[in-house]
Amino acid sequence: MTPDALLPALTAHVRAAAHPHASPTTPCPCGAATLADRPDTTVVRHAGTVAKAHAADTDPAELALRVTVAARLPGTLLPPLHPTPTHLHGRLVTHWPYGTPVDPDAPDAAPWEAAAALLARLHRAPSPVAGPPVMRGPEKAARAVALLRATAPHHPATAPVLQAWSALPAWARGEAAMPDTTTLCHGDLHLGQLIRHPVPDGPWLLIDVDDLGVGVPAWDLARPAAWYACGLLPPDAWDRFLAAYRAAGGPAVPQDGDPWPALDVPARALTAQTAARAVTKAAAAGSPLDEVERSLVDACARMAPVTPLIPAAPPSPPS
Template sequence: MTADVIPQLTAKVRAAAHPDAAPCHCGATITLAHRPDTTVLRHAETVAKAHAPGTDPTALALRLATAAHLPDVFLPPLTPTPATVLGTRPVTLWPYGRPVDPDAPDAAPWEAAATLLARLHRTPPAPGTPPMRGPAKAAHAMGRLRAALATSAKHPAAPPVLRAWSALPAWARGEAPMPGTRTLCHGDLHLGQLVRHPAPGGSWRLIDVDDLGVGVPAWDLARPASWYACGLLPPDDWTRFLTAYRAAGGPAVPADGDPWPALDVPARALTVQTAARYLAKALAADRPLDEVEQSLIDACTRMAPE
C-alpha cells in the first residue's frame, strides 16, 4: 500500500481542495511526508494525511473529535471523522498551516508550545478517550531497533540503548498501564507539531492527533527535557519552555521548585526512544553515528552504566 498510496491520496486531496470540480490553477500537489506509517500531501490550502496501516478508526475518530472541540489548542480537522480509507489506512483532511521554520532556531515558539500544552493538560478528557500512545511509540522504536540488529553486525552503541530501555519502569515501556492519571496529552510533542493557523494573523496550533489520549502529562514535556539534558537544547530555550508552561498553569510539574522528579522517567524514555530510532537508521544506511546521535547514545550509557 505504501507504493500505491501517493496517487490515491493525491486524488483525494485534490478533490477536497476543489469540491466544485472547477479547473485547478493552484500548482502541483506537494508531498510533505512519506514514510511507511505516514503519508501527508498538500494541494493548495488543503492537507490530506494517510495514517498508519491498521490504525483503529474508532480511536482515531475520538481523537479527531477532541481536536475539533479544542480549536484554541489544535488546528481543527476539515471533517470530524476520517474522510475515507485507502486499504487499511484512514485518511484525514486538514487546512494547511505554516510550520515552524527549522532555519530560525532563535524564533522557535517555545512559549507557544508550552502554553498550548498547559491548555490541553487542563482540559477534562471526554469519556472513552483512548490512552496516550507515547509509551507504545517508544516500544515501537525499540522493536525497530531490535529488528535492525537482527540483520546487522553487532554495534557498540546498541548495548547502552538496550540497558537504558530495560532500566525504565514497565509503564514507560508500554508494558503496563500508565500510573493513575486522566490527563489529556498530545503524546508526541516537538516543534514539528506546531503550525500557524491559516486565518490572517493566526496563532500557533498543535497538529497530529495520532498519539493523543489520556496519560502522564510529563510525557509531553519529555522531548525538550531530554534534549536539554543531553546538551542539544540551549538552557535558555528550556527555561523559556518550562517557565511558560508553569505560568499557564500546566499540571505536569510543580508550579515551582525542581521539575525533574516528575520529568525523569519520561525524559529518559524519550532519550532511549530517540537513540533507538537514530541507531536503527544508521544501521539501515550502514553509516557511522553523527554528533547528535552519539550524544543520545552517551546519555543512555550514563542512564544505565554497565
C-alpha cells in the same frame, strides 16, 4: 494498494477535497505539495486543504475519538475540516486546514513559549469525549526499541540503549498502565507539531492527533527536557519553555522547585527511543552515527547505572 500507489491516489484525493465541484482534468494553479511520505504516514497539501493517510494499523474507533477531541478543543488543537475520517484504499484519511509551520532555519524564533502554553492548556482540559484513548507515547517508544533489538542486536551502540531502556518502570516501556489515566496529552510533542492558522501568522496550534490520549503529562515535556539534558537544546530555550508551562498552570511539574523528579523517567524514555531510532537507521544504512546521535547513545550509557527518579505520589483528594 502499494506504498508507491498511495501518494498519487492521495494527491488526487486532496485535490478533489479542495475543489469538490471541479473536473479532475481541469488545470489547477493552486499550490500543492507532499508534506510527508513515510511507510506509516503520507501527508499531502492542495491549496488550503491537507489530507493525511494514517498508518495501516490505525484503530478506526480511536482515531475517530482523537479527531473529535481536536474538533472540540479549538484554540489548542487544530480543528479538522471534516469530523469523520474517510477511507482510501485501505488507509484511514483525515482532512485538515493548512497552516504555517515552524521555520527550521530560524531556531532563535522557535515558539517554545507558545508550545508550552498550548501543552498546559491541553493538560488542564477535561476530556471532551467519553472513554478517551490512551496516549501512545510509551507504546511508540517500545516499538522503536523492539525494532532496534530485532534489526541491530550486535551494533556497538545497541547495548547502552537497551540497558537504559530496561531500567525504566514498566509503564514507561508500554508494559503497564500509566499512573495518570485522566490527563489529556499530545503524546509526540516537538516543534514540528505546531502551525499557525489561519496562515500566515494566526495563533499557534498543536497538530497531529495520532498519539493523543490520556496519560502522564510529563511525557509531553520529555523531548525538550531530554534535548536539554543531552546538550542539544540551549539552557535559555529550556528555561523559557519550562517557565511558560508553569506560568500557564501546567500540571506536569510542580509550580516551583526541581522539575526533574517528574520529568526524569519520560525524558529517559524519549532519549532511549530517539537513540534507538538513530542506531536502527545507521545500522540499516551501514553508516556511522553522527555527533547528535552519538550524544544520545552516550546519554543512555550515563543513564543506565543510575536509578530513575520516581516522583512522589500526589496527595489523595479530600473525602
